[in-house]
Amino acid sequence: MTVGTTGDGRQLGEGRPTLKQQLFSTTLDNGIVVLGERLAGLESAAIAFHLPAGAFYDGTGRCGLATLAGEMMLRGAGARTSREVIESLEGAGVQWAHSVSTSHSSFAGAMVARQLIPALPIYADIVRRPRLPADELEPARQMVLRNLAGTEDDPAHRAMASLRQLHYPSPWGMPAEGISADVADLGIGEVREFVARRVIPTGTIIAVAGRIDWPEVVDRIAALFGDWTSAGDAPVATGPRGPRVRHVPHDSQQTHIALGWSAPPYASDDSYEASAALAILGGGSSSRLFTEVRERRGLCYSVSAGYHTLRDHAMAVCYSGTSAARAQETLDVMLAEIERLPGTLEPAELERVKARAKSALVMQQESSAARAGDIARRWYHLQSMRSLAEELERYDQLSVASIERWLAAHLPAGLSVVSLGREPLEVPDDIQA
Amino acid sequence: MTFRHERLPNGLEIVAEVTDDALSTSVGFFVRTGARDETDATWGVSHFLEHMVFKGTDHLSADEINRRFDWMGASANAFTNEEDTVYHAAVLPAQQHEATALLAEMMRPALRSEDFATEKLVILEEIRMYDDQPPFGADERCRAAFFGAHPLGRSVLGTVESIEALPVEAMRDYHRRRYAPGNIVLAATGAVDFPALVETARRHCGDWASLTDDAPRPVAAPRRGLERSLFETIVRPAATLAYGVRMSPGPAGDDTDRFAAKLLATVLGDDSGSRLYWALVDPGTAEQASCHHQDFRDAGLFTTQLACDAADAEDLLGQVTEIYAAAAPAGITTFELDQARNKLAGRVVLVGERPRRRLFSVGLEWARSGQYRSVADDLTIVEGLSLDDLHRVLSHWPLDGAGATVLAGPGTAGDGPDPVNPSVPAADDTQ
Incomplete structure (x- = not known):
């Protein structure tokens, strides 16, 4: 077991206290990575378990298996019944959450700091001793199916999910929430087999943040998880991407437009350049898309651009929702702004992006839950911790020239476009190349 | 944490909850105006005006405002509800003056006709x-049914027709009357330099003329709601699930039982671990079944939200009412009380350590009641609530009593579930 500590201080604004970030990491002998960030100014603590059991491992025709398995893990664990699992967390005042992403099944909790150590055995039961009872399968399946039906009523979510499916090679782009026909067909045997195969120490990240006593937390986690062993799993083969352009018919007043092109994953050297370029395009209220699409023309209420990253793939994403009659003009203006971006970046635009990013980084230290999730995600991408000082340093290094270099090399080759609404939109052939 | 308060000669109030070692500062202007202060002719003006405030002043363009917020790394936004319009920014402490000064300037917008025409399109979107x-639309229709002709029944956004018909002159008049300094609170939380905040306010708000709004005082809201239950449906062929919203009367914002009402709603209908959760969500019967308590200055209500398959909707609305009906005779258990108190206490602490979340608690409370409650005060209230409090609220405000219910979905129809107890008295001001 190794323990590393990073402490750094950096002046953040005149006359204000120096921010002292304390980061910790250790790897248990069975491969579990335990990360910590002490935020002494907080009264709370948060924990996040990122288990390598995301939708990526669902398997062909089994889309939703990870989500169903995650739901089943909460339905009885160790000596606790399904109801006792939830009641024990809530009785301790834990704000709990479970979610499944492409890469992980995540169990998270935020609480008053003194409840962290007592909450650990509950999480150990959920993670290591889920009962996965056959009589809970049907209620869990119905819950997953109802949630899926709910996402059908969220047009913006559907447009973005469809874009990920189009753009990323399978299974990276498959919807984590599942596909109804697949979920309807899943059996208890598959769920148990999935949990045995994917809820394993190798690849598991446990992150704690807030008012924590790191040695105590590590001792307790080592005692509860140190003797956990598991077999390995076969690698997943990746498949083809979808078509470049798709229209999803939907009877709504607004048409939702989602478009994207390939960007470097977070671990790449130039991911900050990509992220900054997209922030200039559509990241704030002074961004180009907001100014040109909403402020100048009043075409929509929502328009934005951002950076979406998986481990091996990433995407530049733009979104807008607008009434059907104005959707074509909205798409045309969005495409024109993307095309206009290279060669026109202004230093003032970059300064604003830096200011927003730095400010957001600092303010994130006010939420133990946000920090626990963040250090876990960064470890997944980088296999190391990145301190706030390093992060700020990386933003300082950004220049108009470095972003222009990235744009010149990456600007949209092979744009994927999804429209969801009453009528399809015209997408110029030349941007689909 | 210390609380500070100051009042400028023109009536503008300045309040701050100062946490010296906080990493950020949040500031906001809380204007005591919203949908309930509108008339048929100005329906939607409060929210539309909130957008127009970002379109600039005589000296500032919209682009400049957007650039200045981004340049200072601010997380800035605004919202409008029935009683408040709030403009807020979270910044690093060094930007306190810059953020406050910009927001202050924005409170005196130019309201240019050409901006009004463009922004009208955004509102319609x-x-x-x-x-x-x-x-x-089930939530807005339900509130309209619950409050009837009272202004609290008005949707905040307005309608396509009311927005299309609204002239810019009506907005200018509304702004002149409602954005008087005596009707505004400047609130700040986090690492606040209070003397500097007051100085910024003096410099940028001190010359705002104090006006008296000569419009009639808002009508008091009905406290006990409906004489009989109402049920309406909205048909949306494209909807996958059906969405039910039910509203019944509850303690108002000036009633000390509002805290017990929130705890009761947690027991009965929190998003997880509540009676509705175990009966309807955990078995996978409903996608959502939850209840919360909302209070206005002089009215309160319990709102139940249900999402489920259309075929099950009316049956499940009936089950919800039965769960509520069973609560009073059988009572709430000590276990349920403790669980709900622990949950609420946890939430109070987690919200309490984020200045940008505290800003809304501090600002909205002061704008409404002129009172300040610290995180410790809130914890004391939560910990002091007893079973007697919950049972008193249950007997005064039966959630299964007369209420308004609206069901929106892909072709739902019918007369609605049978009301279990349709005969709750409808008298006003019975508290």
Whole structure:
């Protein structure tokens, strides 16, 4: 077991206290990575378990298996019944959450700091001793199916999910929430087999943040998880991407437009350049898309651009929702702004992006839950911790020239476009190349 | 944490909850105006004006405002509800003056006709966006049914027709009357330099003329709601699920039982671990079944939200009412009380350590009541609530009593579930 500590201080604004970030990491002998960030100014603590059991491992025709398995893990664990699992967390005042992403099944909790150590055995039961009872399968399946039906009523979510499916090679782009026909067909045997195969120490990240006593937390986690062993799993083969352009018919007043092109994953050297370029395009209220699409023309209420990253793939994403009659003009203006971006970046635009990013980084230290999730995600991408000082340093290094270099090399080759609404939109052939 | 208060000669109030070692500062202007202060002719003006405030002043363009917020790394936004319009920014402490000064300047917008015409298109898009989303208008229709002709029944966004018909002159008049300094609170939380905040306010707000709004005082809201239950449906063929919203009367914002009402709603209908959760969500019967308590200055209500398959909707609305009906005779258990108190206490602490979340608690409370409650005060209130408090609220405000219910979905129809207890008295001001 190794323990590393990073402490750094950096002046953040005149006359204000120096921010002292304390980061910790250790790897248990069975491969579990335990990360910590002490935020002494907080009264709370948060924990996040990122288990390598995301939708990526669902398997062909089994889309939703990870989500169903995650739901089943909460339905009885160790000596606790399904109801006792939830009641024990809530009785301790834990704000709990479970979610499944492409890469992980995540169990998270935020609480008053003194409840962290007592909450650990509950999480150990959920993670290591889920009962996965056959009589809970049907209620869990119905819950997953109802949630899926709910996402059908969220047009913006559907447009973005469809874009990920189009753009990323399978299974990276498959919807984590599942596909109804697949979920309807899943059996208890598959769920148990999935949990045995994917809820394993190798690849598991446990992150704690807030008012924590790191040695105590590590001792307790080592005692509860140190003797956990598991077999390995076969690698997943990746498949083809979808078509470049798709229209999803939907009877709504607004048409939702989602478009994207390939960007470097977070671990790449130039991911900050990509992220900054997209922030200039559509990241704030002074961004180009907001100014040109909403402020100048009043075409929509929502328009934005951002950076979406998986481990091996990433995407530049733009979104807008607008009434059907104005959707074509909205798409045309969005495409024109993307095309206009290279060669026109202004230093003032970059300064604003830096200011927003730095400010957001600092303010994130006010939420133990946000920090626990963040250090876990960064470890997944980088296999190391990145301190706030390093992060700020990386933003300082950004220049108009470095972003222009990235744009010149990456600007949209092979744009994927999804429209969801009453009528399809015209997408110029030349941007689909 | 210390609380500070100051009042400028023109009536503008300045309040701050100062946490010296906080990493950020949040500031906001809380204007005591919203949908309930509108008339048929100005329906939607409060929210539309909130957008127009970002379109600039005589000396500032909209682009400059957007650039200045981004340049200072601010997380800035605004919202409008029935009683408040709030403009807020979270910044690093070094930007306190810059953020406050910019927001202050914005409170005196130019309201240019050409901006008004362009922004009207954005408002219409916002109306369409929400109309395409769950609960497909069921919430607004339900509030309209619950409050009837009272202004609290007005939707905040207005309608396509009311927005299209609104002239810019009506907005200018509304702004002149409602944005008087005596009707505004400047609030700040986090690492606040209070003397500097007051100085910024003096410099940028000190010359705002104090006006008296000569419009009639808002009508008091009905406290006990409806004489008989109402049920309406909205048909949306494209909807996958059905969405039900039910509203019944509850303690108002000036009633000390409002805290017990929130705890009761947690026991009965929190998003997880509540009676509705175990009966309807955990078995996978409903996608959502939850209850919360909302209070206005002089009215309060319990709102139940249900999302489920259309075929099950009316049956499940009936089950919800039965769960409520069973609560009073059988009572709430000590276990349920403890669980709910622990949950609420946890939430109070987690919200309490984020200045940008505290800003709303501090600012909205002061704007409404002129009172300040610290995180410790809130914890004391939560910990002091007893079973007697919950049972008193249950007997005064039966959630299964007369209420308004609206069901939106893909072709739902019918007369609605049979009301279990349709005969709750409808008298006003019975508290």
